Amino acid sequence: MTDSMAASRDRGEPRDQRDLPIGVFDSGIGGLTVVREILRQLPGENVVYFGDSARVPYGGKSPETVTRFSIENTHFLARRGIKFLVVACNTASALALPVLQRRFDLPMIGVIDPGAREAVQRTRNGKIGVIGTTGTVGSRAYDRAIAEIAPDCSVEAAACPLFVPLAEEGWTEGEIPLGIARTYLDPLRGSGVDTVILGCTHYPLLRGVIADALGAEILLIDTAEVTVAEVRRRLEERGLLRPPGAGDGERHFFLSDVPVRFREIGGRFLGEPIDDLAWIEQSDIPWYER
Amino acid sequence: MTDSMAASRDRGEPRDQRDLPIGVFDSGIGGLTVVREILRQLPGENVVYFGDSARVPYGGKSPETVTRFSIENTHFLARRGIKFLVVACNTASALALPVLQRRFDLPMIGVIDPGAREAVQRTRNGKIGVIGTTGTVGSRAYDRAIAEIAPDCSVEAAACPLFVPLAEEGWTEGEIPLGIARTYLDPLRGSGVDTVILGCTHYPLLRGVIADALGAEILLIDTAEVTVAEVRRRLEERGLLRPPGAGDGERHFFLSDVPVRFREIGGRFLGEPIDDLAWIEQSDIPWYER
Numbered sequence: 196m197t198d199s200m201a202a203s204r205d206r207g208e209p210r211d212q213r214d215l216p217i218g219v220f221d222s223g224i225g226g227l228t229v230v231r232e233i234l235r236q237l238p239g240e241n242v243v244y245f246g247d248s249a250r251v252p253y254g255g256k257s258p259e260t261v262t263r264f265s266i267e268n269t270h271f272l273a274r275r276g277i278k279f280l281v282v283a284c285n286t287a288s289a290l291a292l293p294v295l296q297r298r299f300d301l302p303m304i305g306v307i308d309p310g311a312r313e314a315v316q317r318t319r320n321g322k323i324g325v326i327g328t329t330g331t332v333g334s335r336a337y338d339r340a341i342a343e344i345a346p347d348c349s350v351e352a353a354a355c356p357l358f359v360p361l362a363e364e365g366w367t368e369g370e371i372p373l374g375i376a377r378t379y380l381d382p383l384r385g386s387g388v389d390t391v392i393l394g395c396t397h398y399p400l401l402r403g404v405i406a407d408a409l410g411a412e413i414l415l416i417d418t419a420e421v422t423v424a425e426v427r428r429r430l431e432e433r434g435l436l437r438p439p440g441a442g443d444g445e446r447h448f449f450l451s452d453v454p455v456r457f458r459e460i461g462g463r464f465l466g467e468p469i470d471d472l473a474w475i476e477q478s479d480i481p482w483y484e485r
Numbered sequence: 486m487t488d489s490m491a492a493s494r495d496r497g498e499p500r501d502q503r504d505l506p507i508g509v510f511d512s513g514i515g516g517l518t519v520v521r522e523i524l525r526q527l528p529g530e531n532v533v534y535f536g537d538s539a540r541v542p543y544g545g546k547s548p549e550t551v552t553r554f555s556i557e558n559t560h561f562l563a564r565r566g567i568k569f570l571v572v573a574c575n576t577a578s579a580l581a582l583p584v585l586q587r588r589f590d591l592p593m594i595g596v597i598d599p600g601a602r603e604a605v606q607r608t609r610n611g612k613i614g615v616i617g618t619t620g621t622v623g624s625r626a627y628d629r630a631i632a633e634i635a636p637d638c639s640v641e642a643a644a645c646p647l648f649v650p651l652a653e654e655g656w657t658e659g660e661i662p663l664g665i666a667r668t669y670l671d672p673l674r675g676s677g678v679d680t681v682i683l684g685c686t687h688y689p690l691l692r693g694v695i696a697d698a699l700g701a702e703i704l705l706i707d708t709a710e711v712t713v714a715e716v717r718r719r720l721e722e723r724g725l726l727r728p729p730g731a732g733d734g735e736r737h738f739f740l741s742d743v744p745v746r747f748r749e750i751g752g753r754f755l756g757e758p759i760d761d762l763a764w765i766e767q768s769d770i771p772w773y774e775r
């Protein structure tokens with residue numbers, strides 16, 4: 196919180212809406228790739244991040260459970276006061292976004308629609324591939340989003356459940372990750388797609404082996420980058436962008452667990468050392484208390 | 486519940502302690518390998534199982550979070566009335582068992598001590614290997630258990646974080662699982678151990694590639710089997726074994742989530758089709774309600 200924000204709060208004055216943070220949640224630390232893009236594209240914005248690392252991963256869990264967790268995560272961020280919500284987790288975006296939109300009076304986006312739009316704009320042959328968790332692929336959320344904006348496009352999807360543990364393990368190059376990538380992606384490579392959406396926040400860490408397995412001629416879409424570009428447009432529309440000259444934004448990061456090897460792994464996603472950040476203890480997270 | 490149990494409950498009569506179920510919890514469905522052993526070794530026993538599939542896996546999470554989850558899981562089982570608790574999850578046994586023993590007035594065991602005792606009895610050269618999750622290996626719980634009963638034994642441990650997702654993915658044979666197993670286990674193979682504890686309920690599913698990677702001369706210890714043998718001894722000591730002739734026990738299974746592909750994967754752990762079992766909806770789990 197900036198001093199002026201704290202001061203206006205102390206005096207009970209209404210806070211400038213534009214100073215409110217963008218809220219971002221993810222099933223764990225993969226969503227830090229979205230925060231990294233906010234730092235790059237919108238450095239003046241305040242950010243509050245919640246990673247549900249105590250219950251990660253969401254990828255193989257039921258739609259009911261992913262929706263329940265997503266509601267809880269959104270409550271946590273909404274209670275802190277945010278001007279906009281980004282559901283950074285593909286699985287939560289695929290399975291829970293419509294419910295969140297009905298339940299919360301809060302402008303929000305997930306990562307599916309921006310990813311789908313970008314793929315439709317970039318494909319030359321109208322054949323789009325999607326890779327993601329079992330939950331994301333099973334939901335067919337990308338298929339629906341693409342069909343809505345470009346009914347002529349065809350979609351081929353492949354679930355890659357081992358990619359998340361590989362990325363979290365930091366095992367992102369070499370023969371074994373490449374062998375796993377080939378096993379998952381060979382059918383996609385053979386299907387004629389020219390564009391593939393990396394439909395999980397973890398996958399950019401495996402970009403190298405994914406590109407090797409798919410071949411250099413296939414374009415890869417990173418949803419973090421296009422999602423943050425969309426956040427900027429939405430904030431602009433609503434006059435909610437923080438004014439230029441307000442200085443660098445502040446970032447607050449909350450996790451429901453501080454996992455083993457967190458600093459090492461989290462730094463890989465954020466793209467900068469994690470030591471600079473104030474990670475709170477999980478017991479400070481209100482909805483997590485019993 | 487048997488009819489006679491229901492009837493005695495209806496009349497408010499004290500229930501025969503021996504008829505109370507053995508409670509078993511695990512981070513997910515891996516603990517079904519322990520239930521499978523109970524069905525084999527103690528077919529007359531009633532069993533109530535809780536799998537925390539909504540928050541699985543525990544392997545890379547902090548000791549604080551694993552302990553909190555373990556307390557909640559034990560509350561759930563204790564409230565249903567159990568005569569004995571088996572902590573089937575190695576990570577929970579390694580990180581939370583002492584806390585559970587202090588907090589609950591309930592006879593209980595984890596899988597660490599039985600596994601350690603068996604390894605000490607079976608090793609010929611006093612060099613024991615342990616493989617498990619990051620949490621289990623980091624806790625050094627097996628090292629301590631072995632040092633207590635056989636201070637002359639040496640212990641070499643290897644964390645194998647990708648084994649759980651591999652087993653859950655059903656990717657248990659072929660070049661890639663073998664390559665992963667070799668990467669994790671080559672140092673252990675070279676260390677001179679003659680006995681290796683499979684320190685995670687998921688690992689028996691990967692027994693083939695683990696044995697191939699370690700070499701046929703190394704003995705593998707499955708903790709489920711020796712843990713249930715220990716449960717039998719403890720129940721006998723306390724006069725809590727169900728009398729022979731009482732018929733087959735009843736089993737009740739609870740999960741905090743019914744994951745995608747659950748029937749397929751769960752059947753692999755239990756060793757029989759999952760269709761015969763009554764899986765309840767997660768909303769029926771009291772502690773899970775908000």
